[in-house]
């Protein structure tokens with residue numbers, strides 16, 4: 001049995017979150033809205049992105065949050081991007097890093113720096129349909145239920161320990177529009193689940209043992 005890794009609740013004061021985004025940032029917005037209530041137990045201290053001109057960055061700006069952008073193509077090698085992203089996030093001394101629609105695979109330096117404290121949300125029921133096309137892969141496979149998974153990030157692609165999952169039914173109509181409506185229904189469940197999980201991790205801490213994530217009741 002692997003030894004347990006324990007992440008205690010942060011005291012005093014709210015847990016510090018850095019959120020990474022690549023797109024519309026509705027999950028980020030849900031966290032911004034939740035963090036407005038001090039009872040949530042966490043505050044967003046910075047937002048990072050891998051691209052410019054995205055709605056997620058506009059949401060950060062509207063909320064008055066510091067933001068930074070590191071684009072892979074601006075670095076000579078992927079490892080340089082990994083180091084720059086790690087340093088940019090570390091500067092904010094986060095308790096938790098949330099990748100909310102961040103469409104880049106994190107590098108080994110980043111994973112090592114924040115091991116056990118990186119929370120990702122994925123729009124499918126892992127371990128089924130990992131990767132960038134979880135919604136359409138599930139649809140193409142013909143599943144009748146799919147959903148979302150909030151999990152810790154490890155070195156693999158969507159392979160880290162699962163914290164919570166939400167289920168969404170697939171309807172016949174979903175096959176007509178390529179999965180857009182299904183993804184929107186998933187995102188509605190996903191935002192609520194992410195907020196609930198991040199709040200609990202922030203307030204209670206967590207323990208990881210043999211791929212199980214335990215949050216004190």
Ligand code: GRF
Nearest residue numbers: 023024025026027101121123
């Ligand atoms: C979410 O469904 C996330 O799981 C997926 O991309 C979507 C991001 O949505 N990887 P948003 O940018 O938070 O609106």
